[in-house]
Amino acid sequence: MLLGRSTMNQSLRIPVKISHLIPIGFLLLFNFTASAQGDSTLAAWLNTHCPSCAAKSYQKTGVYILESGEDALLARAWLTQTARQSIDVQYFIWGTDNIGILAAEALLAAAERGVRVRVLVDDFLLEAENRVLASLNNHPNVELRIYNPKHHAGVSVLERIYYLFSDFKSFNQRMHDKVAIFDDLISITGGRNMADEYFDYDSVYNFRDRDVLLAGSVTADVKENFDEFWDSSLSLPVERLVDPLSGDSGESLRDELRSYAEDPANFDPKIRQMINNTTSRIRDVVADMVWTDVEFINDTPGKAAESLDEKAYGRLIAEVRGAQESILIQTPYLVFPEGGLALLAEKVVEGVRVRIVTNSMPSTDNPAAFSGYQRQRELIIRSGIELYEFRHDAAVRDTIIAKTRTNTDAGISLHAKSMVVDDSRLFIGSFNLDPRSAQLNTEVGVLIDNPGLAKALSRHIETDMSSENSWAVSEDFNPDHIASRRKNLEVWFYGLLPITSLL
Template sequence: MIRPLLLITLSLLLILTAVPGARLSAAETTPVTLPLARSIQPLLSAHPGKTGLYVLEKGEESLLARAWLADHATKSIDVQYFIWSSDNIGILASEALLRAAERGIRVRVLVDDLLIDAPPESLLALARHPNIDIRIYNPKMTVGTSKVKRFANVVTGFRSVNQRMHDKTALFDGMVGITGGRNMADEYYDFDQEYTFRDRDMLMLGPTVAEAEASFARFWESPLAVPVEKLLKKPMKKMTPERTGQVYAGLHAYAGKPENFAPEVRQALQNLPRRFDGLLREMVWDEARFISDLPGKNSGREGLGGGGRSTAALVDAVSRAKRRVTIQSPYLVMPEGGVELFRKLIRRGVEVRIVTNSLAATDNLQAFSGYRKQRNRLLKAGITIREFRPDPAVRQELIDRYPKLKEKPPTFALHAKTMVIDGVTLFVGTFNLDPRSANLNTEVGVMVRNPALARQVEERIERDMRPENSWNPATDNPDRRASAAKRNRLRLWKSLPLTPIL
């Protein structure tokens, strides 16, 4: 969900600081006195060779974890994301990132090109800081691309312009990381008043973070990742030190105004040390694997198909299922061979359960149109499907501020990308169950074989599948609960041959 009303460049930096609050006075905040390494190293030493994992179910919790890590990093912050929305959170977070760079932290931001809507001046002002580097992935549609060139790129390289970097990682001092489904905007952290997502991230410490750093390095050094200064050479010549300073001053001034953040955010900031310490104490330690695609995904010899490393890893894991496969995905459009794979599992006695968005909840009609064309076939194959409601009862538990929103709660939609196999193996990442994730977009995620953690997440998915949270398309038609206008738009999208790029 993109809102290009403010400087999107500012919002990209939400991933690093991700707290919708301004700077508070010294009396109101806890000083940063303990470097990240001193907080984390005792845990790593107590669990040699193991990765610490904590599932971030709530948006605000995921937000606060990012904030604490950004404030305590002493060396580096590396981030790699797909969508950044310009909203209050983004602007305030960008100011906090700027402060991190000003205290000497090396910040590297890798941004997919497709959905950026940033004034060149803003991008370049941030990139001019000696401790901030910004690179744009596969820049063929937006940054430094004219309308004529954009059209030519689509005509001459349709597959190439559809190869997007869907990775979502935030890495701090090479020791701690967060990955999962959340993009960077109010609605992913329960601070949007009209629309919000039920999502899931994984906080990780230890060896898996090193694997994530290696993946980030591959993308950072890829020819597809282009420094923003090279893409905007002409505007760069006009960026004077005076104008750069004005952009920085504007950020600091905005963050210094109390009216730009809510009282509950101030309280959340004050509670940060206690909240994050609680997350660390509840971590599960085990061997884990960071799954990631290579830049560019695949060779392209198979047209819009071709798969990738993440696809192969997930197909292999699913193929080994013996009892059940439980999946949560906002989009459900089976790639080529997907229905056959699940049908084989069902024939040998494996239960397959999938919860996805209903028409009333989804914000992506194109993707839903692909699912709608397949829905009857999926049900006939024996797959148990539930469609997430826009008003699920579970939102009362997931949104910390729900009592304040009760009179007019936001529309809720599913955005988590999670899979549990046999109640033992857990995957949390960015991979949607659709052809785009399978063949075009690069994806990442964490896979761990841990019965306690897997069952914990599976129970949450099962809760999301209950009647008070989801509808059953096998016994009812949930589409009728969407507005007539939305149903009419769906008919249009269903008539188009879009499945390979959904």
């Protein structure tokens, strides 16, 4: 479960960057909620604090949009502690930083309570050592599988080269899904991976991101999709990839993490206030859920389509075609797949207002993707689409990101993937508006038909588009010159390569 950029001490497997200590303080949250809740189950808690939830959940879904990284992390932490039967998680990235360590410790703790834990992670950015993978998987209540392992897990350099040249498309096909399911009752999906920068705790830069918490009927569809990936021949058990004997016991690993977390020097005093407020905040979330119709959209394992009619992209295209008044899109990477720009240009001619906010060159974390957008930018503007580029110094970082002693000077980059159509329907998910999401990566998300939620999401996106957070781009102005010379050179270099279909 510790799968991203490594910050781990190789002997103790604990963070060595003391500047990132606050997330580890969340480990105390799990001990706090355990004593506060006793043996209560998630279902029992919902029955107590939302007596009408059970009846509503048969046909409707409760929806709560998680805008801040702090709320998104607290929700996951509380649900992990409260679950008593099963936890299923599916991610593209699971970091070896503090958030990744926090989540691994929490899931091991759940497994020790008897909860069945299943973790499915894509192989592409996997950096965890074999012994860490084996240690986690050695717990009798934990199962860990790796999706499409052709890069790292159990793969030699020669095998990697073979896969690269023998089946290039499959080599590049990734599981971009981000899903967590708790006791088959509540699920979370959206744009956040499991790493510091997705929850506002990185000291260098953090993502402006978005998730949605779902309680009720749609969770069955989320679970069905998870099971399809779990059972896919592309998802291999860790014991088939690494030697189980190379790992320690799960108990040994957790003891090391807990010892580190219980050192008072390793967390900010602010964490105590957050711990004390957690249960009341979760009650507020449940009370504020909007019960409505929700459609879960997804792709199938192994997606590598020549056609753009795959389920997720095709469903989003249908929503765009049906727009009568307005389309508002927020995407970190904007590289139109074939026919995409023409469709939106057609909607503009029909009188539909189309607005898009994406990363600027100064804010982007992906110069390769920006190179593809840069080539299309002039055509996008000429089509009549109102185009905005997110600022690297956006003022929203001071309002939506909880300030800590470590992230005060961190930059900000856009990572939220959302759309609002006619101020009445909305999408939140993992889908980027680019060829990779349309044709190559598997994606998930939810379509919600609810004017109240749509208007609320529109307000958040429009705030991100305001002058203190984004630049309005025109044929006469773009902020490329504000980016560093190095980043400009990176974008220029990638622009020379024939990689548009991979962006």
